[in-house]
Amino acid sequence: MKKNFGANTWLYPMPVLIIGSYDENGTPNAMNAAWGGISEVNEISICVSEGHKTTKNIVERKAFTVSIPDVKNVTEADFVGIVSGNKDPEKLKKTGWHDVKSEFVDAPVFDELPMTLECKLKSYDEESCRLVGEIVNVKADESILGEDGQIDLTKFKPITYDPVHHGYIALGEKVATAFSEGKKLK
Amino acid sequence: MKKNFGANTWLYPMPVLIIGSYDENGTPNAMNAAWGGISEVNEISICVSEGHKTTKNIVERKAFTVSIPDVKNVTEADFVGIVSGNKDPEKLKKTGWHDVKSEFVDAPVFDELPMTLECKLKSYDEESCRLVGEIVNVKADESILGEDGQIDLTKFKPITYDPVHHGYIALGEKVATAFSEGKKLK
Numbered sequence: 537m538k539k540n541f542g543a544n545t546w547l548y549p550m551p552v553l554i555i556g557s558y559d560e561n562g563t564p565n566a567m568n569a570a571w572g573g574i575s576e577v578n579e580i581s582i583c584v585s586e587g588h589k590t591t592k593n594i595v596e597r598k599a600f601t602v603s604i605p606d607v608k609n610v611t612e613a614d615f616v617g618i619v620s621g622n623k624d625p626e627k628l629k630k631t632g633w634h635d636v637k638s639e640f641v642d643a644p645v646f647d648e649l650p651m652t653l654e655c656k657l658k659s660y661d662e663e664s665c666r667l668v669g670e671i672v673n674v675k676a677d678e679s680i681l682g683e684d685g686q687i688d689l690t691k692f693k694p695i696t697y698d699p700v701h702h703g704y705i706a707l708g709e710k711v712a713t714a715f716s717e718g719k720k721l722k
Numbered sequence: 723m724k725k726n727f728g729a730n731t732w733l734y735p736m737p738v739l740i741i742g743s744y745d746e747n748g749t750p751n752a753m754n755a756a757w758g759g760i761s762e763v764n765e766i767s768i769c770v771s772e773g774h775k776t777t778k779n780i781v782e783r784k785a786f787t788v789s790i791p792d793v794k795n796v797t798e799a800d801f802v803g804i805v806s807g808n809k810d811p812e813k814l815k816k817t818g819w820h821d822v823k824s825e826f827v828d829a830p831v832f833d834e835l836p837m838t839l840e841c842k843l844k845s846y847d848e849e850s851c852r853l854v855g856e857i858v859n860v861k862a863d864e865s866i867l868g869e870d871g872q873i874d875l876t877k878f879k880p881i882t883y884d885p886v887h888h889g890y891i892a893l894g895e896k897v898a899t900a901f902s903e904g905k906k907l908k
Contacts, residue, residue, distance in 0.1 A: 543764045574757040575758075675724045706893075
């Protein structure tokens with residue numbers, strides 16, 4: 537039997553997107569967004585409403601980063617989603633994250649977050665809240681790379697947002713039963 | 723040290739979206755898409771290119787479903803992403819999934835998939851591949867509900883797509899260290 541819950545903004549998994557940006561003075565900011573995803577080849581779209589400091593920064597600087605937090609950074613990731621950069625200028629400092637400027641775009645990369653998409657602004661639409669970025673580079677910390685030099689999910693434990701319980705979940709184990717790996721249909 | 727990988731369509735987590743639709747004869751189809759996510763309140767956006775049978779169906783019927791497969795359905799979920807409904811009219815039959823018509827929209831719900839978003843078509847744009855749906859109902863199987871009647875992630879094990887290794891990963895454990903739950907910043 538299935539139960540109907542009505543109209544809800546629920547999906548599994550939802551990402552935890554830490555958007556990094558600079559304001560007009562070069563002050564870095566970070567915010568947490570869960571409404572977004574890949575929208576095309578080398579393109580990410582995120583719903584970010586107009587009032588956020590992040591939105592103003594990105595429209596001004598034409599660039600942003602999207603970092604993927606891991607289980608070690610869940611508290612800080614949650615914090616930057618709750619506290620506004622408009623209200624607390626010390627917001628980023630409180631996370632303890634260290635920022636450096638991206639070599640590719642005019643936006644900050646955070647040392648402690650293991651994976652970052654560096655994006656050029658393609659468009660922002662206030663009406664629909666839709667921020668679209670071209671991914672010009674993906675950066676990953678060497679600590680999450682396997683022997684083959686690729687991102688290794690036994691070393692990298694990204695978190696995901698749980699919209700029903702307003703919590704966070706870690707990615708788990710590989711499911712080794714894909715059809716493309718030769719597994720037969722039931 | 724961080725390593726640069728260049729422009730890549732990588733994100734963690736990426737969803738596994740099983741899009742259900744009917745063709746002009748009422749024949750159900752399912753396909754697997756990973757490029758998408760929540761785009762606004764009660765709204766989901768997915769990149770689905772024009773050539774898919776699913777795209778034609780949705781434009782015709784003005785509705786679709788998005789089901790979230792769990793670890794039990796990973797082989798079938800992968801299969802519907804590889805085999806085209808244009809080429810194999812028996813595609814859905816081979817999954818063993820049973821379909822029933824949604825009570826809310828003109829699209830099929832699959833018995834075996836534990837969670838489904840029932841969507842009305844808002845827009846489809848060939849140029850950008852962007853399919854936008856209004857989520858009018860979320861349906862969940864009673865087998866994945868906890869004692870409080872809500873979706874329970876100890877019972878529901880959604881899968882996610884791994885774009886780097888072209889595999890699937892299960893969602894893991896709750897990370898109980900969110901700032902909003904009282905955990906202090908480091």
